[in-house]
Amino acid sequence: GENVEQHPSTLSVQEGDSAVIKCTYSDSASNYFPWYKQELGKGPQLIIDIRSNVGEKKDQRIAVTLNKTAKHFSLHITETQPEDSAVYFCAASIGGSYIPTFGRGTSLIVHP
């Protein structure tokens, strides 16, 4: 089955800095890569996703890049703000699968 590794487990940045979270996956058949943000005491929410036919996708201050050859994808947050503080999860879905495989999460702390 699919295995997703996520790094770092904790990331501390100053407000205004950029943050990068990286994930690797094992199954080359994976073709859908969502990112979720979970605030304290709440359920995760999708913030951005990318499919394997695209190398990069942007939405305002967040972007995701995908390198299919190396089997890794990354979340980039620019101009971080305190409200970006949360746990971020990456995930990968094998083509035709209902169920994504999640990374273990990254706790992002943005200091004012």
Added chain:
Amino acid sequence: SQTIHQWPATLVQPVGSPLSLECTVEGTSNPNLYWYRQAAGRGLQLLFYSVGIGQISSEVPQNLSASRPQDRQFILSSKKLLLSDSGFYLCAWNRGTNEKLFFGSGTQLSVL
């Protein structure tokens, strides 16, 4: 628009007591439904998923069970809770393969 409801938000139960957590989805039909558990605020462990009424797949053997009595209703149960059942339980749904998950707001279960 689609919404997912999960209750209760918080639950404190003694060891050995029964459990029933309910999740309902509105605004869609024939959703895939999922129960996840999150221990220590990190890591999403898939417990059960369902692709249709009465169809339940278990990912982790344990003293929990799930049922789907109606198309948009998913119930997580236990006959006798253990201390190790404590955690943050999340219900989620999606439409099909390789599609984003929508999570409920979660239930914080404390077994004492």
